[in-house]
Amino acid sequence: MADRCNEPSRRGFLKAAGTATLATTATGSVAGCLGGNDETDDGGSGGGTLRYGRSAHSATLDPQNTTSGEVSKVTNQIYDGLINFQPGEAAITESLATDWSMEGTSVSLTLREGVQFDDGTEFTAADFIATYRRFTDEEYEYYFEDRSAYGSFTLGNWIDSVEADGDYSLNITLTQPYAPFLRNLAMFASVVLSADDIESGFDFDTDANGTGPFQLSELDDANGRIQLTRNSNYWGDGPQVDQVLFVERGQNSTRAQALVEDELDIIDNLDPSTISTVEDADSAAIVNGQGINIGYLGFNQSQVEAFRDKRVRQAISYAIDTQSIVEEVYDGIATQAGQPCPPALFGHDDEIEPYGQDLEAAQRLLSEAGYGDGFSFTLTTFQDARGYNPAPLPTAETIRTNLGEIGIDVEIDDRQFADYLTYLDEGNHDAALAGWYTDNADPDNFYYVLLHPQVSSPEGQDWVDWDTEGYNTSNRTAWANQEYMDLIENAQQTAAQDDRRELYHEAAQIAHDEAPWVYIDYADEIRGVSNRVSDYSVAAIGGPFLHLVSVQ
Amino acid sequence: MVSKRFITKRLLLLGPVLFGVATLVFSILHLSPGDPAVAIAGQRASQEFVEQIRSNLGLNDPLWEQYLRFLRDTLMLDFGQSYQVQRGTAVSSILRNRLPITIELAILGQLAGLAFGLPLGIISAVKQDTVTDHLTRVGALAGISVPIYWSGPLLIVLFAQVLGVLPTSGRISSVYFVEQTTGFILVDTLLNGNIDAFWSAARHLLLPVVVLGIYSMAFISRMMRSSMLEVIRQDYMRTARAKGQGAKITVMKHGLRNAFIPVITIVGIQFGTLLGGSVLTETVFEINGIGTLLVSAIETSDYPVVQSTVLVFAFMYTLVNLVVDVTYSVFDPRIDQ
Numbered sequence: 001m002a003d004r005c006n007e008p009s010r011r012g013f014l015k016a017a018g019t020a021t022l023a024t025t026a027t028g029s030v031a032g033c034l035g036g037n038d039e040t041d042d043g044g045s046g047g048g049t050l051r052y053g054r055s056a057h058s059a060t061l062d063p064q065n066t067t068s069g070e071v072s073k074v075t076n077q078i079y080d081g082l083i084n085f086q087p088g089e090a091a092i093t094e095s096l097a098t099d100w101s102m103e104g105t106s107v108s109l110t111l112r113e114g115v116q117f118d119d120g121t122e123f124t125a126a127d128f129i130a131t132y133r134r135f136t137d138e139e140y141e142y143y144f145e146d147r148s149a150y151g152s153f154t155l156g157n158w159i160d161s162v163e164a165d166g167d168y169s170l171n172i173t174l175t176q177p178y179a180p181f182l183r184n185l186a187m188f189a190s191v192v193l194s195a196d197d198i199e200s201g202f203d204f205d206t207d208a209n210g211t212g213p214f215q216l217s218e219l220d221d222a223n224g225r226i227q228l229t230r231n232s233n234y235w236g237d238g239p240q241v242d243q244v245l246f247v248e249r250g251q252n253s254t255r256a257q258a259l260v261e262d263e264l265d266i267i268d269n270l271d272p273s274t275i276s277t278v279e280d281a282d283s284a285a286i287v288n289g290q291g292i293n294i295g296y297l298g299f300n301q302s303q304v305e306a307f308r309d310k311r312v313r314q315a316i317s318y319a320i321d322t323q324s325i326v327e328e329v330y331d332g333i334a335t336q337a338g339q340p341c342p343p344a345l346f347g348h349d350d351e352i353e354p355y356g357q358d359l360e361a362a363q364r365l366l367s368e369a370g371y372g373d374g375f376s377f378t379l380t381t382f383q384d385a386r387g388y389n390p391a392p393l394p395t396a397e398t399i400r401t402n403l404g405e406i407g408i409d410v411e412i413d414d415r416q417f418a419d420y421l422t423y424l425d426e427g428n429h430d431a432a433l434a435g436w437y438t439d440n441a442d443p444d445n446f447y448y449v450l451l452h453p454q455v456s457s458p459e460g461q462d463w464v465d466w467d468t469e470g471y472n473t474s475n476r477t478a479w480a481n482q483e484y485m486d487l488i489e490n491a492q493q494t495a496a497q498d499d500r501r502e503l504y505h506e507a508a509q510i511a512h513d514e515a516p517w518v519y520i521d522y523a524d525e526i527r528g529v530s531n532r533v534s535d536y537s538v539a540a541i542g543g544p545f546l547h548l549v550s551v552q
Numbered sequence: 553m554v555s556k557r558f559i560t561k562r563l564l565l566l567g568p569v570l571f572g573v574a575t576l577v578f579s580i581l582h583l584s585p586g587d588p589a590v591a592i593a594g595q596r597a598s599q600e601f602v603e604q605i606r607s608n609l610g611l612n613d614p615l616w617e618q619y620l621r622f623l624r625d626t627l628m629l630d631f632g633q634s635y636q637v638q639r640g641t642a643v644s645s646i647l648r649n650r651l652p653i654t655i656e657l658a659i660l661g662q663l664a665g666l667a668f669g670l671p672l673g674i675i676s677a678v679k680q681d682t683v684t685d686h687l688t689r690v691g692a693l694a695g696i697s698v699p700i701y702w703s704g705p706l707l708i709v710l711f712a713q714v715l716g717v718l719p720t721s722g723r724i725s726s727v728y729f730v731e732q733t734t735g736f737i738l739v740d741t742l743l744n745g746n747i748d749a750f751w752s753a754a755r756h757l758l759l760p761v762v763v764l765g766i767y768s769m770a771f772i773s774r775m776m777r778s779s780m781l782e783v784i785r786q787d788y789m790r791t792a793r794a795k796g797q798g799a800k801i802t803v804m805k806h807g808l809r810n811a812f813i814p815v816i817t818i819v820g821i822q823f824g825t826l827l828g829g830s831v832l833t834e835t836v837f838e839i840n841g842i843g844t845l846l847v848s849a850i851e852t853s854d855y856p857v858v859q860s861t862v863l864v865f866a867f868m869y870t871l872v873n874l875v876v877d878v879t880y881s882v883f884d885p886r887i888d889q
Contacts, residue, residue: 051726222840245727
């Protein structure tokens with residue numbers, strides 16, 4: 001094949017829990033396939049082109065115009081935030097800010113000097129202020145009408161004011177003490193755009209000008225490709241390769257095949273069947289990392305009276321065999337869940353065990369609640385696999401079978417994702433399969449966002465009406481447990497991590513016992529990686545950190 | 553010659569057809585479930601945020617107002633901006649990028665169908681009831697019966713995965729970036745003088761073209777066979793043979809032109825089918841033409857893209873039919889009377 005410039009060398013197979021790094025020997029070179037594969041000018045780096053295969057092309061290059069992870073994979077290579085996540089870790093590290101402090105509602109940041117955007121202009125505090133205002137400030141002349149929901153979710157809801165103290169210092173005042181704030185600055189949507197660009201009508205959808213390790217070279221929408229070239233003025237380590245090529249390969253099987261045939265170097269979004277394709281290959285290997293996500297079944301207590309009784313929710317939690325779902329249906333690419341926060345984050349309590357299948361306990365609880373003869377409900381699900389639920393329909397089928405054993409009749413209602421979201425946002429579901437990927441790797445992003453109603457619960461009741469003004473529809477359950485809510489609010493405003501940990505562990509126990517969800521799984525992050533690639537670490541948050549990767 | 557009146561009449565008919573299609577697609581989109589505002593806003597959005605998007609997009613206006621606005625904009629060739637597929641990009645620009653991809657595929661599929669279908673049909677007719685004829689007919693029947701979503705993956709498995717001689721997806725190897733002039737990748741690679749890229753594109757297009765061409769070839773060969781059989785029995789053919797003209801010349805000179813008339817109709821209708829087939833072919837081979845564009849737009853409730861793409865499909869189908877009718881009357885001047 002014209003494009004097959006590198007023959008497979010040897011089988012390399014690495015499968016490791018946690019952050020894994022591939023360091024394999026490979027022969028051959030891509031020289032001659034693409035320009036720019038010569039030794040690079042920083043000496044020591046191998047150069048070459050890294051080809052990253054993914055399931056969808058970027059719908060935009062504007063980080064403020066999307067909530068899509070496909071977009072952030074590319075924009076994270078081009079732009080920097082003030083703060084970044086450590087590669088493959090949930091911890092944060094410096095980026096365009098070199099130092100920071102947060103006390104109460106005051107946040108001070110010292111900015112890095114001597115950093116340039118791709119067009120040669122120097123990065124200063126004014127760039128962050130313009131970026132922030134474009135995203136959140138309706139009074140600003142260059143306010144972005146089509147901004148994504150992250151404008152308020154990430155910055156707008158929490159920031160009261162931002163002021164520059166000279167060119168390299170920022171003082172931010174928050175609307176309330178908010179512990180996860182620094183992590184929000186590390187989110188892809190918070191990356192810094194150039195003030196000059198913002199104020200000169202730059203087309204951020206199709207062009208890019210950042211301070212990151214790579215620069216936009218070609219946007220080829222017709223063929224689903226984006227080519228980036230190394231930023232030789234990059235302030236940090238790397239990049240090791242001269243070019244990165246993002247290639248769209250929609251079908252999992254063709255993406256895996258392309259990796260195996262050395263047409264791609266890294267692929268993501270793998271399902272169990274394509275994982276085996278990569279595992280069987282000599283030229284590539286599967287790399288596993290711990291995910292920061294959760295898949296669950298949420299009971300809509302506003303819609304179904306039976307779900308307002310925690311014994312019914314517990315009975316269903318005991319009846320569903322989540323261990324089988326994880327091991328059989330998901331083929332072991334996930335771990336069984338038992339609380340809202342995944343194990344990668346400090347808010348997870350290792351002491352809490354997942355519900356194991358216990359049909360006797362389930363039947364007993366159901367009888368105690370007065371539903372001994374069973375009842376029926378509809379289970380809404382999306383149709384296509386998502387990271388936290390690699391097989392939604394088989395999952396729903398398993399649940400139907402399991403619940404049939406305790407006399408509960410489940411009807412499955414599967415929908416396209418856009419339709420599914422509308423249906424859930426309107427609170428029409430009885431119960432739904434749902435899930436969440438982390439935004440900022442903070443426990444608050446699970447506990448508060450997904451299970452706090454953001455309205456107060458009526459006296460003596462631990463659920464709210466879905467149509468309550470201001471209700472947080474990301475909480476798919478209408479669950480409003482006051483004790484839980486107090487703990488989460490307290491944790492949100494507590495600075496010390498050890499204190500927060502304790503609060504979250506208490507909340508985790510409540511969420512486990514009260515069972516507003518059936519906790520199903522925490523899915524692994526899985527990549528297929530060619531043997532040509534070294535120093536690649538799977539990152540569940542931020543990244544992919546492609547500037548650290550080398551190809552041979 | 554084709555009369556101007558004939559062409560004008562047919563062109564005027566384009567209007568009502570497109571109006572009907574526009575109305576239908578608008579109705580279906582707005583009646584089907586899925587709120588584009590929710591799809592745009594994503595899971596992180598508050599209800600107020602979704603409401604704001606809905607209001608910005610005019611989705612809260614009465615349906616008739618949205619309909620009239622859509623008709624007005626379409627008449628002025630303003631197709632709006634994509635909600636989701638390529639956020640904020642003008643749909644006209646997306647279509648300009650994607651349309652040549654589909655047209656190139658359909659034309660190549662049609663050419664492949666004609667190149668193999670016509671000779672096979674003629675041979676089958678001339679050698680009626682021989683083994684060759686039977687084999688051709690069985691082959692044609694199989695070609696018509698096999699759906700693209702079956703033959704596509706089958707060929708991928710055979711040529712790409714088992715034999716490893718052809719690529720499985722896309723239009724060109726990911727290493728080649730070709731400056732887009734016409735949008736037809738085979739033409740653009742040649743215009744760029746990049747022969748390696750041209751071969752890469754040709755290899756990538758081979759399987760999708762074969763898949764599209766099989767159906768077309770089967771249909772054309774069947775039609776050509778029966779049409780030719782009918783013509784062969786005509787008096788003027790017998791006269792030609794009686795005058796001592798060779799069998800080959802009789803068939804090619806006198807038979808072909810007359811046998812061709814019904815085949816042209818089929819070719820026209822086939823071209824429309826090929827455009828429809830491109831949705832499947834593009835999906836199977838992951839080619840970013842307007843077929844895959846339509847599928848992605850439907851999945852994400854991207855109203856402007858769905859509406860415009862369907863209209864473009866309808867326009868092309870109608871236009872091709874018009875061209876067929878005109879060609880038809882060139883071959884048989886009685887048609888436009």
